[in-house]
Amino acid sequence: MPPQLTIIIPVFNEQESLGAFLDAVRTPLAQALDVIGPQASAELLFVDDGSSDRTPDMLAILAGLDARVRYLRLSRNFGKEAAIAAGLQHARGAAVVPMDVDLQDPPELLPALVREWVAGAKVVNARRVDRSSDSRLKRWTAHGFYRAVNLMAETPIPENVGDYRLLDRAAVDVINRLGESARFNKGLFAWVGFRVATVDYVRSQRHAGETKWRWRRLWSLALDGITASTTAPLRIWTYVGGVTALSAFAYAAFLVLHTLITGIDTPGYASIMISVLMLGGIQLLSIGIMGEYIGRIAKEVRQRPLYVVEQDSAAEPDHGSSEREEAWTRPPMRA
Ligand code: UDP
Ligand code: MG
Numbered sequence: 001m002p003p004q005l006t007i008i009i010p011v012f013n014e015q016e017s018l019g020a021f022l023d024a025v026r027t028p029l030a031q032a033l034d035v036i037g038p039q040a041s042a043e044l045l046f047v048d049d050g051s052s053d054r055t056p057d058m059l060a061i062l063a064g065l066d067a068r069v070r071y072l073r074l075s076r077n078f079g080k081e082a083a084i085a086a087g088l089q090h091a092r093g094a095a096v097v098p099m100d101v102d103l104q105d106p107p108e109l110l111p112a113l114v115r116e117w118v119a120g121a122k123v124v125n126a127r128r129v130d131r132s133s134d135s136r137l138k139r140w141t142a143h144g145f146y147r148a149v150n151l152m153a154e155t156p157i158p159e160n161v162g163d164y165r166l167l168d169r170a171a172v173d174v175i176n177r178l179g180e181s182a183r184f185n186k187g188l189f190a191w192v193g194f195r196v197a198t199v200d201y202v203r204s205q206r207h208a209g210e211t212k213w214r215w216r217r218l219w220s221l222a223l224d225g226i227t228a229s230t231t232a233p234l235r236i237w238t239y240v241g242g243v244t245a246l247s248a249f250a251y252a253a254f255l256v257l258h259t260l261i262t263g264i265d266t267p268g269y270a271s272i273m274i275s276v277l278m279l280g281g282i283q284l285l286s287i288g289i290m291g292e293y294i295g296r297i298a299k300e301v302r303q304r305p306l307y308v309v310e311q312d313s314a315a316e317p318d319h320g321s322s323e324r325e326e327a328w329t330r331p332p333m334r335a
Contacts, residue, residue: 001041002092002093002094003040003041003042003043003068003092003093003094004033004036004037004040004041004042004093004094004095005029005032005033005036005040005041005042005043005093005094005095005096005097005114006042006043006044006045006087006091006092006093006095006096006097007025007029007042007043007044007045007096007097007098007099008045008047008084008087008088008091008096008097008098008099009021009044009045009046009047009087009098009099009100009101010046010047010049010080010083010084010087010098010100010101011046011047011048011049011051011055011059011101012048012049012050012051012055012077012080012083013051013052013053013055014051014053014055014101014102015051015053015054015055015058017101017102017103018055018058018059018062018101019058020103021101021102021103022044022062022066022069024103024107025044025107025110028107028108028109028110028111029042029107029110031110031111032110032111032113032114033114034111035111035114035115035118036114036118041068042068042093043068043070043091043092043093044066044068044069044070045070045071045072045087045090045091046059046069046070046071046072046101047071047072047074047083047084047086047087048071048072048073048074049074049077049078049079049080049082049083050073050074050075050076050077050078051077056071056073059071059073059313060313063313069313070312070313070314071311071312071313072086072087072090072309072311072312072313073309073310073311073312074086074307074308074309074310075307075308075309075310076308078306078307078308079217080163081183081184081185081221081224082183082306082307083307084098084163084183084185085183085185085306085307086306086307086309088167088172088175088176089176090309090312090314091172093169094168094169095114095117095166095167095168095169096166096167096169096172097110097113097164097165097166097167098163098164098165098167098185099163099164100162100163100164104133104203105126105162105163105164106201106202109126109164109199109201112199113126113165113166113199114166116166116197116199117166117168117197119197120195121166121168121194121195121196121197122167122168122170122171122194122195122196123165123166123167123168123171123189123192123194123195123196123197124165124166124196124197124198124199125158125161125165125196125197125198125199126161126162126164126165126198126199126200126201127158127160127161127198127199127200127201128160128161128162128200128201128202128203129160129200129201129202130202130203133203134203141218142159143159145222145225146159148226149187149225149226149229149230151232152226152229152230152232152233153187153229153230153232154229154230155187155190155191155193155229156190157186157187157190157225157229158190158198161186161198162186163185163186163189165189167189168194170194171189171192171194174192175188175189175192180228180300181299181300181302181303181304181305181306182224182227182228182296182299182300183224183306184221184224184225184228184229186225187225187228187229188228223292224296227292227293227296228296231293233289233292234289234290234293237286237289240282240286241286244279244282248275
């Protein structure tokens with residue numbers, strides 16, 4: 001019988017955190033299963049995102065000790081978004097919860113998430129009410145990002161909701177069918193719709209090790225988020241161009257009239273320099289933004305898989321090779 005609940009835990013060089021995570025999750029998980037029913041079972045699906053430390057060995061040992069532990073090993077580091085996509089595609093549960101291993105997503109919230117699910121919600125968001133554990137710069141940039149995206153996006157992305165949330169099988173199946181390779185999970189999770197409930201929590205400090213996100217990665221995640229959620233940045237340039245052209249016409253008319261009336265044409269070095277530089281800058285910026293979208297189109301056209309599974313502990317040992325093939329079969333592009 002398939003488990004009712006799958007916890008997806010992407011891990012990248014997390015040897016210090018694995019043990020503490022399993023300890024911390026045990027009780028809340030049991031409570032969450034009690035909410036579902038007496039027969040309910042869970043699956044802890046670790047997705048090893050190409051770790052280079054002892055994480056894979058530890059996962060193999062943990063899977064031997066605890067039948068609920070299962071792991072996927074990706075062939076290299078594909079990033080958290082791809083790791084979660086892999087987890088969602090391999091999860092067997094009727095409800096799925098992606099969760100960080102560093103205990104920043106408190107496991108104590110699991111019973112509350114499951115309660116909302118049992119009550120009928122298909123997506124249960126966990127919302128951070130206090131982010132004082134993040135640096136001020138990170139909070140500020142995150143806030144700015146959500147403001148910017150939600151100004152433009154067709155489906156608003158809830159602020160302060162991370163990847164930690166409960167997704168019903170119905171929502172997971174929809175997400176698994178989305179064929180895009182530029183993954184921005186928070187945008188996809190918001191896009192699926194269904195009945196949404198929200199549970200609040202306070203985000204704590206990272207348990208051990210340090211954050212695996214570098215600013216460059218966050219920046220490219222933010223760009224993925226914007227380009228995946230909206231094409232408004234492309235459209236802005238129609239209006240900017242229109243306004244610039246109109247003012248250029250007005251200014252030209254002014255210059256002609258001025259010369260006709262006063263008879264002298266003004267020396268205009270400054271105004272020419274300013275308009276040349278300004279227009280040049282605007283054009284480069286707009287070309288750059290188009291480039292962001294075109295680059296992503298090129299990436300989607302290549303149709304590479306999101307991730308490559310090297311090993312699935314649930315498929316060992318006889319299906320090893322077919323599992324590798326399966327990672328290459330992409331979900332159908334049209335639902
Ligand atoms: N992670 C991953 N692949 C990566 C980076 C991170 O699977 O390339 C995992 C990591 O092991 C952790 C989760 O994603 O379980 C969140 O990472 P982290 O705590 O470093 O991010 P932050 O909490 O700072 O956003
Ligand atoms: Mg963290």
